[in-house]
Amino acid sequence: MSARPEASARDHAAETRAHRREYLRRAITHLKNKTSDLADAPMSNPVSVYTDPARHALERQKLFRETPLLVCLSTDLAEPGAFRLFDETGVPILVTRAKDGRVRAFLNVCRHRGAALTHEREGKANRFTCWFHGWTYSNEGKLIAAPQSKAFDGEMQGRDHLIEYPCDERHGLVFVIATPGATLDLDAHLGAFGDVLEVMDLKQCERVKAGALPVAANWKYALDTYGEGYHFATLHPQTISPNTRNDVVIYDHFDPHHRVGFAERALEAMVDTPESEWDVRSEPSGIHYLFPNTILFAGSITPGKMYLTTFRHFPGETPGETVTHKTVYAYGGVRSSEHRAEVEAAYDGVAHVVASEDYVVAAEGWRNLTLLPPDATVVYGRQEVALQNTHRAIARALGLSA
Ligand code: FES
Ligand SMILES: [Fe+2]
Incomplete structure (x- = not known):
């Protein structure tokens, strides 16, 4: 897993x-x-x-x-493709397990103009397509398709990935820090x-x-x-x-x-x-x-x-x-x-x-x-x-x- x-x-x-x-x-x-x-x-x-x-x-x-913070148990995201929303802190964070087995967390906010990528609280998906204009991201957070993308030439730099949060699992528990770029050291945290x-x-x-x-x-x-x-x-x-x-x-x-x-x-x-x-x-x-x-x-x-x-x-x-x-x-x-x-x-x-x-x-x-x-x-x-x-x-x- x-x-x-x-x-x-x-x-x-x-x-x-x-x-x-x-x-x-x-x-x-x-x-x-x-x-x-x-x-x-x-x-x-x-x-x-x-x-x-x-x-x-x-x-x-x-x-x-x-x-x-504890998001869920690892078994709540058991299979590659599983995802769930962690928004209990007020920050809408999408937690996924990709095919490499890793858990990752992203802001559930499209890099185009901010619509949500999923409205489901949990499910299975290898990709997320924004319902506003159809930008599509992998469950590793990468932008993989944007309709009429040539119209954004020169402006896609830095928008090709969802905003990522520190996410990791230990002992069957999945954790997130709700600040992008923060250091997540679960071994130090759990002692x-x-x-x-x-x-x-x-x-x-x-x-x-x-x-x-x-x-x-x-x-x-x-x-x-x-x-x-x-x-x-x-x-x-x-x-x-x-x-x-x-x-x-x-x-x-x-x-x-x-x-x-x-x-x-x-x-x-x-x-x-x-x-x-x-x-x-x-x-x-x-x-x-x-x-x-x-x-x-x-x-x-x-x-x-x-x-x-x-x-x-x-x-x-x-x-x-x-x-x-x-x-x-x-x-x-x-x-x-x-x-x-x-x-x-x-x-x-x-x-x-x-x-x-x-x-x-x-x-x-x-x-x-x-x-x-x-x-x-x-x-x-x-x-x-x-x-x-x-x-x-x-x-x-x-x-x-x-
Ligand atoms: S806001 Fe997501 S595609 Fe436009
Ligand atoms: Fe009690």
Whole structure:
């Protein structure tokens, strides 16, 4: 699929089992000792971080124009000729896979007089013909035909290629930086988190369903709801809390990314079970946060039957507008229509909790922050360690201190 040679000989299942075993060890030790992974101290943050329009504009530039953003999984652009639009940042970017196997990204804007090259959100095409006057470009971005081209003699220089954006893929994930000419170094961006993503074996995921969820809250306020389990018992008494504790955090920092898990209640019964008797499945554990705006969550329908959900958060024009793009994938591909229905049901279940619980409180909380005096702060407890580190990483990326 990718022209780039990747380590394909790895035994992802065995590595995932090893990770799962380590997660269980840590979670069960915490349960035994009544402990949790915690930050060293609570942290306060000015409410202006969420509400200030100048801060919002800086984030839109630094984090959503100058930072690698997840477009989709590599399997969403599986075959040569596949394309999709990535316009969630407000810049209409056409992402393609050409016959050389590489992914590329272009402004979806004709070099003649600016019409769009495609109005489809995704599809298959080796070439794109502008609907205005018919200039035609290859999926490598080259102008290959222009009707009556002699009439442009001397003016075609520099117009023979679409405006290109940095685009690359790693570990089954496709990234773009929404600034032409920017340097995209995914190995540097992902650091040690790249290995965590590799073990997740995302190249075996097949997309089942996607949707968008708007929320009248700052994008970081929406994002915060994924990073702490402290709210499970109170906000999700019927949905998440029956299966998951709100007081045992398993946290790994891969600055600026992280992985955070919340101990399942089922583990309480394993506290006195010898490790040799544990049922250790090959399942990723935890919420995976990919800086700056993405959550990857792998869950299971039944033991061993996995789905992956991506939540990509994009800010609107003002600090109080966010759209979360959610996509669900079946691990190992869709095996049957029943399997597809199960994955869709898992998606619908998660989407319902997010829309009817997390994003209701997010909209209310964010609105209330706008009413507070300018020197007011919010506070993240020691158990909200993931939020602390995310806000520090964001501030650092903006050249600010937190
Ligand atoms: S604007 Fe595209 S061909 Fe004229
Ligand atoms: Fe929640």
